[in-house]
Amino acid sequence: xxxxxxxxxxxxxxxxxxxxxxxxxxxxxxxxxxxxxxxxxxxxxxxxxxxxxxxxxxxxxxxxxxxxxxxxxxxxxxxxxxxxxxxxxxxxxxxxxxxxxxxxxxxxxxxxxxxxxxxxxxxxxxxxxxxxxxxxxxxxxxxxxxxxxxxxxxxxxxxxxxxxxxxxxxxxxxxxxxxxxxxxxxxxxxxxxxxxxxxxxxxxxxxxxxxxxxxxxxxxxxxxxxxxxxxxxxxxxxxxxxxxxxxxxxxxxxxxxxxxxxxxxxxxxxxxxxxxxxxxxxxxxxxxxxxxxxxxxxxxxxxxxxxxxxxxxxxxxxxxxxxxxxxxxxxxxxxxxxxxxxxxxxxxxxxxxxxxxxxxxxxxxxxxxxxxxxxxxxxxxxxxxxxxxxxxxxxxxxxxxxxxxxxxxxxxxxxxxxxxxxxxxxxxxxxxxxxxxxxxxxxxxxxxxxxxxxxxxxxxxxxxxxxxxx
Numbered sequence: 001x002x003x004x005x006x007x008x009x010x011x012x013x014x015x016x017x018x019x020x021x022x023x024x025x026x027x028x029x030x031x032x033x034x035x036x037x038x039x040x041x042x043x044x045x046x047x048x049x050x051x052x053x054x055x056x057x058x059x060x061x062x063x064x065x066x067x068x069x070x071x072x073x074x075x076x077x078x079x080x081x082x083x084x085x086x087x088x089x090x091x092x093x094x095x096x097x098x099x100x101x102x103x104x105x106x107x108x109x110x111x112x113x114x115x116x117x118x119x120x121x122x123x124x125x126x127x128x129x130x131x132x133x134x135x136x137x138x139x140x141x142x143x144x145x146x147x148x149x150x151x152x153x154x155x156x157x158x159x160x161x162x163x164x165x166x167x168x169x170x171x172x173x174x175x176x177x178x179x180x181x182x183x184x185x186x187x188x189x190x191x192x193x194x195x196x197x198x199x200x201x202x203x204x205x206x207x208x209x210x211x212x213x214x215x216x217x218x219x220x221x222x223x224x225x226x227x228x229x230x231x232x233x234x235x236x237x238x239x240x241x242x243x244x245x246x247x248x249x250x251x252x253x254x255x256x257x258x259x260x261x262x263x264x265x266x267x268x269x270x271x272x273x274x275x276x277x278x279x280x281x282x283x284x285x286x287x288x289x290x291x292x293x294x295x296x297x298x299x300x301x302x303x304x305x306x307x308x309x310x311x312x313x314x315x316x317x318x319x320x321x322x323x324x325x326x327x328x329x330x331x332x333x334x335x336x337x338x339x340x341x342x343x344x345x346x347x348x349x350x351x352x353x354x355x356x357x358x359x360x361x362x363x364x365x366x367x368x369x370x371x372x373x374x375x376x377x378x379x380x381x382x383x384x385x386x387x388x389x390x391x392x393x394x395x396x397x398x399x400x401x402x403x404x405x406x407x408x409x410x411x412x413x414x415x416x417x418x419x420x421x422x423x424x425x426x427x428x429x430x431x432x433x434x435x436x437x438x439x440x441x442x443x444x445x446x447x448x449x450x451x452x453x454x455x456x457x458x459x460x461x462x463x464x465x466x467x468x469x470x
Contacts, residue, residue, distance in 0.1 A: 004048045004146045006041035007167040007466040014466065016222040017076050017170035017229075021117075024075045031075035031119075032064040038077035038121055041168045048149055049166060050141045051159030053082040054089055054100075054123040063119050071117020072232045079172040081157050082123040083130060084203055084216070086110045093318075094126040094156065096139055097333040098326045107203035109216045112237045113173055116229065124159025124172065126180075127393070128335050129318055131311060132156065132400070133183050133408045134391040138335065142388045145187055146465060147433055151385040154187030156180040157219065161188040164219045165465060171225050177214040178311070179380075179411025182423035186380035186436025189425040189463060190219045191226050191453065194411075196443045197418030199230075199239050205321070211310065211359055213415035221462070223453040224249070226422075230446060243444040251458065252451030255288045256374040263296050264409030265304050270383040273435060276427035277379045280437045280456075283426070284377070287455060292373070298365045299413060304405055306355040307412050312345030313352055340397025363417040370442045375452065378410045380423040380436035414440055422449045425462040432468065 007014055011033040015023060023029045039057045046052045060077065068074050080086050083093045085107035090100035106114065114120065125143050127135040135143040135158035143158035145151040146166040153162040157174030161184025164172050174181040176194040185192025200216045220226045227248045234245055260281045262274045269277065285291045319342050322329045331339070345352070369376065391403055414421040420443070423436035441448045 002149050003465060003468050004045050004149060005166045005465045006045050010037040010040070012037045012041070012167070012170070015170060017073060017220060017225040018222070020076050020170055021073050031068065032061070034075060035060050035064040035077055035119060038169050042121060042163070045146070045166050045168060049144050049146060049153070049162045051125050051143050051153070051162040052122060053092065053125045053159060056089055056120060056122040059088070060119050060121045069117050071115060072228065074117030076118050076171065077121055077169045078118040079122060079124045079160055079163060079169055080110060080113070080120050081160055081173050081175060082126050083175065084109050084173070086120060086123070089123055094128040094130065094135065094137065095334060097331065098322065098329045108201040109203055112201055112233055115236045116232045118171070121169065124157070124163060126158055127155040128338050129315065130156035130177055130180055131315065131337050131341060132391055132393055133179065133404055134386070135159070136388060136391060136393055138394050144388065145385055145433070147189065147468065148431070150387055151433065152187060152388055152391065154184035154385060157184045160219050161185065161190060164221060165189055167466070171218050171220045171229065173216070174219045175214055175216045176415065178307070178415055179408050181217045181219065182380050182411050182421060182436065182438060183408065185219055185423040185425070187385040187434065189434030189465065190221060191223055191422065191424060192219050193217055193226050193230070193422040193446065193449065194414060194420060195230070195446055196242055196420045198241055199446070200233060201237055209314065210356055211416060215415070223450060223457050227450045245446045245450070248447050248450040251455035252448065255290065256452070257372065258284055258289050258291045258375045258377055259294050259369065259373040260291055260377045261294045261297050262379065264382060265297060265299065265301060266405055266409055267382065269379050269409070272429055273379045273381070273383055276435050277377070277437060280426050281377055283456065283460060287459060297413065298369045299362050300358065300365070302358055303362060303413070306359050307416065308401060308405070309345065309348055309351060309355045310359060312341040312348070315341035316345045335393035336395065336397050337393045337400050340401065359416050362413065366413070366417050366419060374441070374448065376440040378438050380410060380438040382407050382409045384429040384431060384433045384435055410438060419443050420446045420449055422453055424453055424456060426456060426460060428463050434463065
């Protein structure tokens with residue numbers, strides 16, 4: 001077991017993103033100094049973690065020498081996940097199935113993200129097309145967990161999660177189509193909020209999905225960083241159909257009704273994770289919230305198989321689109337999970353319309369639960385992060401998908417319903433690995449999640465990797 005981090009006495013120190021922004025704004029550190037520190041940290045840990053998909057260090061250095069850009073996070077170093085377009089950088093979606101080509105312009109999300117003032121150092125690794133919960137590409141390599149490099153960093157926002165946890169940058173872009181913000185948050189001991197559907201812009205290709213399961217967001221080490229990002233993003237790109245999040249800076253006063261669910265549609269979570277979840281429920285009770293335990297999630301048993309079939313449809317769409325649009329695309333270089341999902345959809349085309357109809361009705365079930373409860377608490381994942389190789393994408397498709405369904409048992413529901421959910425690093429396993437706890441709220445109520453997150457962070461501060469003893 002080996003842990004890796006880059007925290008030290010440079011310009012970034014142990015600061016979170018708000019702390020770095022304030023240090024730059026008050027001239028305690030220079031923007032160029034901060035960028036150099038982040039580059040040095042990337043170079044120090046990337047050989048062990050493999051989180052870097054594409055480096056743009058010289059461009060970041062050049063931007064640090066230009067007049068300061070507008071935005072609260074002006075000069076704060078960051079990374080962008082490798083499935084949104086950033087002008088001048090290739091977008092490879094976690095694969096090497098085509099030759100890399102620079103994007104001609106920023107995508108819709110990158111324009112909003114970078115308007116906060118952050119400076120990107122490049123792109124981070126992800127699982128191919130974002131389908132697996134572990135990035136273990138046969139040629140690009142595996143993204144490793146900084147808490148234990150024998151374990152996965154989660155996915156699909158794996159490189160972003162590993163780098164933020166290891167102190168490379170204080171905040172990084174992530175997005176979530178089945179748990180891909182919350183899974184790496186859980187695996188790496190981070191805060192990961194998947195926002196409500198429509199809260200942040202999507203690039204055009206993703207916005208055309210039959211059910212818009214993908215949401216953009218960030219991974220951070222503190223609740224205030226996540227809250228500050230959504231505050232600033234909302235000022236740049238307000239979501240008119242949703243209640244505003246506003247400027248959330250502290251815990252709320254309202255005592256809430258919380259439902260606790262430890263059994264997923266397919267299985268009970270592991271015994272240790274169940275115990276840790278119940279301890280988190282007990283902490284909420286100690287803080288004055290009312291907690292009830294429910295036997296099962298409020299959705300039909302068909303949900304899991306319907307979701308996998310929908311993922312298959314998305315795999316087919318991605319592959320067909322890239323075959324038509326990209327010169328040099330080689331389907332034979334895709335991993336077994338991507339190709340297996342494609343085959344699964346093609347063999348079950350007759351089932352897709354009914355599956356989509358059932359998924360579209362899932363929100364009715366969670367809405368009924370919301371009449372009684374303000375929040376739902378579950379573990380983020382059914383077990384602690386597995387060893388590298390457990391989700392090997394070169395294995396048989398049926399083995400991969402069965403293991404994914406068992407481990408990623410709680411997060412896909414909110415992608416389908418569009419409800420916000422946050423993973424918080426409230427627990428640690430006996431093996432010293434982070435174990436995330438997930439809170440879900442009704443659509444539009446991210447502020448409620450942030451208020452409770454502040455309260456839990458104050459009551460039980462997160463474990464820090466720089467304090468971790470092997």
